[in-house]
Amino acid sequence: MTDLGPLIPRNREIHPVPYDPGYKTSITRSPNLPLLSMESTPSEETGPRFGHNLLGELDNNLILNWTKGAAPAVGERILVHGRVLDENGRPVPHTLVEIWQANAGGRYRHVKDTYFAPLDPNFGGCGRTITDENGYYEFLTIRPGAYPWPNRGNDWRPMHIHMSVFGHSFGQRLITQLYFEGDPLIDRCPIAATIKSRSQLDRLVAPLDMAKARPMDFLAYKFDVVLRGRRQTMFENKLEGM
Amino acid sequence: MTQQLDILQETPSQTAGPYVHIGCVPTFAGLEGIYPEDLALSPIEDGAKGEIIEITGSVYDGTGWAMRDAMMESWQADAAGIFPGSEGADPKVSGFCRFTADKETGIFTLRTVKPGATKGRGGVIQAPHISVWVVARGINIGLQTRIYFEDEDNSADPLLARIEQRPRVDTLIAKKTAEGKYTFDIRLQGEGETVFLDI
Ligand SMILES: [Fe+3]
Numbered sequence: 418m419t420d421l422g423p424l425i426p427r428n429r430e431i432h433p434v435p436y437d438p439g440y441k442t443s444i445t446r447s448p449n450l451p452l453l454s455m456e457s458t459p460s461e462e463t464g465p466r467f468g469h470n471l472l473g474e475l476d477n478n479l480i481l482n483w484t485k486g487a488a489p490a491v492g493e494r495i496l497v498h499g500r501v502l503d504e505n506g507r508p509v510p511h512t513l514v515e516i517w518q519a520n521a522g523g524r525y526r527h528v529k530d531t532y533f534a535p536l537d538p539n540f541g542g543c544g545r546t547i548t549d550e551n552g553y554y555e556f557l558t559i560r561p562g563a564y565p566w567p568n569r570g571n572d573w574r575p576m577h578i579h580m581s582v583f584g585h586s587f588g589q590r591l592i593t594q595l596y597f598e599g600d601p602l603i604d605r606c607p608i609a610a611t612i613k614s615r616s617q618l619d620r621l622v623a624p625l626d627m628a629k630a631r632p633m634d635f636l637a638y639k640f641d642v643v644l645r646g647r648r649q650t651m652f653e654n655k656l657e658g659m
Numbered sequence: 660m661t662q663q664l665d666i667l668q669e670t671p672s673q674t675a676g677p678y679v680h681i682g683c684v685p686t687f688a689g690l691e692g693i694y695p696e697d698l699a700l701s702p703i704e705d706g707a708k709g710e711i712i713e714i715t716g717s718v719y720d721g722t723g724w725a726m727r728d729a730m731m732e733s734w735q736a737d738a739a740g741i742f743p744g745s746e747g748a749d750p751k752v753s754g755f756c757r758f759t760a761d762k763e764t765g766i767f768t769l770r771t772v773k774p775g776a777t778k779g780r781g782g783v784i785q786a787p788h789i790s791v792w793v794v795a796r797g798i799n800i801g802l803q804t805r806i807y808f809e810d811e812d813n814s815a816d817p818l819l820a821r822i823e824q825r826p827r828v829d830t831l832i833a834k835k836t837a838e839g840k841y842t843f844d845i846r847l848q849g850e851g852e853t854v855f856l857d858i
Contacts, residue, residue, distance in 0.1 A: 432799070435798075449721075453818070454856075463734075473694065515682050515683060517685075543681050611799045617671045621673065
């Protein structure tokens with residue numbers, strides 16, 4: 418197999434800080450000691466692949482997937498779409514993207530979520546898809562509500578969708594959150610604030626995309642995701658045993 | 660001014676949060692029926708070549724509490740040291756598993772085949788190991804680590820060799836408790852903090 422080169426080392430500056438007293442749970446769940454850095458190996462450069470045969474027809478339609486199409490979820494109907502790219506700007510085709518979110522009232526379908534907002538009997542809250550050959554993905558869903566959470570006295574999460582992306586290398590594995598353009602709670606959220614660079618946080622805010630909205634049906638938000646790239650040069654050694 | 664670098668930056672991470680199970684293991688989270696089954700319940704199928712092993716342990720936070728909400732993923736080579744997807748790999752080994760801490764006890768179990776030593780760039784041999792990625796509420800960017808085995812020759816492994824404080828090597832080594840059984844705990848912080856990787 419051709420050596421695609423090592424993964425580009427992660428730029429930790431753009432990521433959230435692991436320890437942030439504003440987000441209380443991170444206080445006891447962040448390593449104190451430095452991470453061990455080294456060049457990637459086949460263990461990080463290879464990774465699982467998932468085929469399109471994994472998917473059910475409604476897996477990327479959260480409006481309908483919980484009821485198998487019998488009844489739609491309540492809420493503002495939206496299309497969330499974008500591309501998965503790597504740091505070299507190349508599309509990442511055929512990679513699994515999973516999302517999960519609260520319902521339109523801000524309530525998760527989870528035993529631990531006891532918020533007053535009611536469950537929607539027609540909304541489950543998760544979906545998945547696999548990017549096409551150009552790295553493109555889309556989900557049809559409802560816009561999740563903001564919700565309060567126990568942190569400081571009166572903390573609320575902005576409207577957000579959790580997103581998990583695989584890439585083709587285990588070292589590319591990423592979980593992030595999509596926020597929505599114009600939400601005033603983003604600037605008040607201790608979790609969003611774990612990202613210290615405003616311009617980096619802005620990259621998690623999906624803009625309204627009227628070009629993709631379907632009249633009388635749904636609005637659209639665009640969210641591109643960039644995964645780590647590979648440092649391919651003409652000077653890389655041959656990767657043996659692969 | 661200079662030319663512009665033709666490079667993008669990785670998307671920033673955010674915590675997987677308290678409800679990661681809804682998205683990643685929905686059946687486990689109580690959302691039965693949304694998918695036929697949760698993704699990657701096992702890294703092997705019947706007939707996988709090699710020794711079948713079971714690794715159990717917990718993920719501890721800085722207070723010594725076994726976390727009930729951790730979600731982990733593992734990735735590994737087959738018994739011959741070949742990664743799934745590469746030529747000659749055991750077709751019965753997918754190599755990838757998603758597993759969780761038990762809701763009541765905080766104990767996880769990974770049942771898999773023991774990986775072989777792998778060969779990397781420049782022919783460098785890595786001792787048998789399983790890569791692990793841990794996410795949970797309070798973890799702002801997923802933590803990478805590795806499980807090595809105490810009954811393997813780890814003396815020439817390039818990653819373990821880079822750990823300057825030698826007693827810390829022990830945090831990456833699974834202990835054998837019986838034939839085919841190992842224990843491996845992950846400590847996020849404090850005494851015995853696991854070596855986490857930036858790799
Ligand atoms: Fe959330």
